Amino acid sequence: MSRYAENTSVSVENSRGEIERTLQRYGAESFGYGWEAGRAVVQFVTQDRHIRFVLPLPDKNDRAYTHTPGKGLVRTEADAYKAWEQACRQRWRALALAIKAKLEAVEAGITTYEDEFMAHIVLPDGSTFGAWARPQIAEVYATGSMPSLLALEAGS
Template sequence: MTGPYTRGDSYSSEASRKQIRRALEHYGATDIVFGQRGSLGAVAFKGDGRQYRIVMHLLLSEGAFAVRSDIADGQLRDAKAKVLEQTNRKSWQALASAIDAKLGAAAAGIATLESEFLAHVVLPGNNTVYEEMEPVIDSAYRSGQRPLFGSPSLP
């Protein structure tokens, strides 16, 4: 059965953020903050002694930008806003689903919160693990050489 809910067509962006907040609070996360700027959406929170920040690129529809705002009348602007909200809500719903799955794995003991959200751990200096590691990983693939990660650990 495929209804509007499963397609993400009738579930608002705000409802998805509330779902994310409830799931994180249920897990014990604190300091939950949401943000959105341009084509980026974000959620930040604290949990298990760590800070996390997930930044996502919001899905954009080609149709959303087909109408130039300088020539659009009220109806066309409204249509553009509707298309943007539809694509925006799909992004937030996908993030809510991903967070639910990660928290479910952590709650079941399959993983830890940190292992599920490792890429999103905020390090001193305000970069995430992903932001720090992405160029290292890219360089390793381009060079074919294993990257060095600090000092070798002693047995």
């Protein structure tokens, strides 16, 4: 199975701009982005919620970019950069699609805003709800028992 937009020619900048325009169209109050080695971050505020998506970016030194797939031949620096850049474009297109699909599903009444964005809601300590909840979900499945209501209240 091929990856969504694996051969896209849409630049990272154009995908990011599309995300910003989509958020504006659906009523976002603010938008920001940033990047560092290995990840990009898109943040916005809408419906009184701060939302953060962390987009993992590929490692430029990964063999998938430095070598020709299936042949193992070392790529030139320029060809390795082009392969890495293509992977970045693919990820940004996927993020643009995901955000647009979530907003449209909410707009169409298929789901709610909080259900669609729950994992990405930024909590008062700066973490996301997903990062906070994942270990708890794993624990519930591992033990087979739900936490008590008092334990939930004590943790809030």
